[in-house]
Amino acid sequence: MALVKHGKIQEDAWTRIENDSLPLGRPLLLTKEEWCCLAATLRHWEQPLGLLLEGSDSLDDLRPVLDRFRLIALNFPKFTDGRAYSQARLLRKRYGYSGELRAVGNILQDQFLQMHRCGFDSYEVADGKVAEVWAVAIHRYRGFYQSAERGQRREGAATLPVEQPAAAAWAY
Amino acid sequence: MYRYDEFDFAFVKQRVDEFREQIERRLAGELTEEQFKPLRLMNGLYLQLHAYMLRVAIPYGTLSSCQMRRLAWIARTYDRGYGHFTTRQNIQYNWPRLQDVPKILEALAEVGMHAIQTSGNCIRNVTSDPFAGVAADEIEDPRVYAEILRQWSTLHPEFSFLPRKFKIAITGSPHDRAAIRVHDIGLRMLRDESGAPGFEVVVGGGQGRTPVIGETIRKFLPSQHLISYLEAILRTYNLLGRRDNLYKSRIKILVKQVGIEEFRRQVEQEWEAIRDGWQLDLPDAEVTRIADYFAPPRYEPQEAIDLSFATAQRQDPAFAQWVRCNTFAHRQAGYAIAVISLKPEGGIPGDATAGQMERVADLADRYGFGEIRVTHEQNLVLPDLRKADLPALWQALVEADLAVPNVGLITDMIACPGLDYCNLANARSIPVAQRIGQRFADRALAEELGPITLNISGCINACGHHHVANIGLLGVDKKGREFYQITLGGRADEEAAIGDIVGPAFSYDEVVDAVESVVTTYRGQRQQGETFLQTYRRVGIKPFKETLYGTG
Known part of the structure; x- marks a missing residue:
C-alpha cells in the first residue's frame, strides 16, 4: 500500500487500534463504531484523530463532532461502488469539513480526477507507481460542465456567440 | 440545433485522449478486463457475442445532416456498411475493432459527437420527443433542457458510479412521444397558474425484469431548480440504492422498497439543503444562450394554399x-x-x-x-x-427503399438485437420481427388495422420494450428452445401501462401464427373505428386467450 497526496508518495502516519489497545504518540484512525464507543474516553486525547467511514455510515449524526477530526477516510469496497463520492461532497459542502479527505480501498488511477473534484486530497493505492499519473489526470480537462468541489466550471459568458462557431465551422 | 463551441470540442477531444490511453493500457495488460469494463462502458463500448459494439450518442435524438454523413462514413470505414438506430435514439455499430475505436471517436469528435455515457452505471444519454420544437401540440420545447441536462450529466464527478444505469427522458407535449413514465426520471414540461415554466417530475419508472410505471414525485418544479432537484434525487439514490444485486439496483426498486412518500420526503429534504447554497440554479443567461441555438429556422411564410x-x-x-x-x-x-x-x-x-x-x-x-x-x-x-x-x-x-408507409402500424416494430448479437438474449428477436413483417406485408391491411405497437425483446431485460407494447413478445429459453411469451395492452405514452401476460409461451415456429391469431381476434371483436387498444380495453384479455388456447 502507498499513500498518494498531491501527486507524491507520502508516509502514512496514521495508525489503527489493534488488539484492543490504543497506540500512544501517533495519529489515530477510528471506524465510526470505534468512535462511538470511545468518544468519552478520547475527550481529552491530544493526538490527531481520524475517522474511517463505510458507504453505509450515516453522516448526519457526525456533524457536531466533525471538527475533532483531521482526517476522514472514505472506503471504496469496490472501485465501482460510488457512494463515497456523495459522502465526500456532503462532508465538504454541506457539513463544511475542511480536514484531509482520503480515498481508501479499491480505487483506480482513472478515478483520481473525479475523486479530486469531489473533494478528496489523498489516495491509498495498491501501487505507488500511479503517483506520477495523478497530475496528468487532474489537469487533463480544461474545464467541466458542472460545479463540484474542485475544477473550473465552464462559464456561459466565456463561450462563443452562436453566430461565430470558431471551431469546425464546416461541420454544420 | 445545438452547436459545439470551442469548449465542447476541446472537451470531447480530451475525453478521446483519455480513453485512447485506457485502451492502450488494456492492450498492454496494465488494466484487467474487470477494471477496463466500466471504463469502456462509460465510453459506449460493449463486448457482445461476436465482437465489440460501439454505441454512439445522438443527444435527445437530434443530429445534423453533416453528422449523419459522418455516421455513414464510420459505418462504411469501420463497420460492415450499416448502423443500427436504437430505442434510446442512439446508433450502434456492431463490428468495430478495439484498436479502431479511438479513431472512430476522433472522427465523431470532429463533428461534435461522442459515445460518452451511452452505457455503464451512470446518467445515460438524455432522450426526448423526436418532434421537439416542431410538434403542433407542444407546450414547451424540451431540447433546451435536454441539452442543459446533457451538459450537466457529462462526466459528473459524483454520479459516474451509480448503483445502476440511469435514464432521463423529457417531453414538452401533452402527448408523450418520449415514454417518460418508463424512465428512471421522466420530465414533463408545463406552466403553473402564473405562466411560469416548470416540470412535472416522475421517478422510478422502468422496464427490464421488473417493469414499473414511474410515479410523480413533484407536480411542479420551477425550471430554474431543475439541476438542484435532479442532484437531490441522484444523491439519494447513489447513497441508498442497492449494490448487492444487479437486478435490484435500479431506482425503481428503491422507490418501491421505501415507498414514494418516504422517497419524496428524503429527496425534498436533500433538495431543501442544497437548493439555495450549492449554486445549482440555472442562470437565465445560460438558459438563453442554449435556447438561442434552438430558434426556429427561417420558415417561408405561407401566402397561399399550395394545391x-x-x-x-x-x-x-x-x-x-x-x-x-x-x-x-x-x-x-x-x-x-x-x-x-x-x-x-x-x-x-x-x-x-x-x-x-x-x-x-x-x-x-x-x-x-x-x-x-x-x-x-x-x-x-x-x-x-x-x-x-x-x-x-x-x-x-x-x-432509396425508405418510403414504407407503416409508422405506428403493426409492422413498425421495435426489436432488440436478440440472440443474433447479444450475449444476454435467450431468443432471437430480429428473425421474428422479419417474419411478422412478411406476414403483415399487405400495406392496405396493415393500415386498416390501425395503430398497433408490436415490440420484441429477446430476454427479460426488455431492451425491445415489450412490456409497453400493445402486443409484446418476450423471448424465453425453455430447455434450450426459443419460446415467446405474449403480452397485450401495454403502452408507452402519457397513459403508460404494462401489458398483461396472455398465457403460456409459443415456440419460435408458432409465434407468428399466434400474433396473427391476436390480430384476427381483434378484427372480430373490433367495433367501428376502434383501435387495437380501445378494443382490448373494452373486451379484455378473455377472447384473445380463447382463440390462442381454445380454453373458456
Missing part, C-alpha cells in the same frame, strides 16, 4: 398512404413532419445502410434545413418539410 400537395395525393394512392401514415402535424402552417420508417417488410428494425444514411442527409439538406431526428421506435424524422416538397421527397425516399 399541388393535395393533387399529388389524389393522383397517387401510394403517396397518399405514405402521407396518411408517415407525416404529422407541424406547428408552422404549410409545413409537415415526416417519419422515415426503418422497418421495411422483412427487414431488420432500426438498421440503415451507409447509403441510406447519406440519402437521408441529402434530403434533409435539400428539403429540411439539414436537420434529422431519431425516434425511440427506431425510425428517422425530417422535422421541417414544406408540404409542397413532400411529393418530390417521397419519390426520393421510394428510390
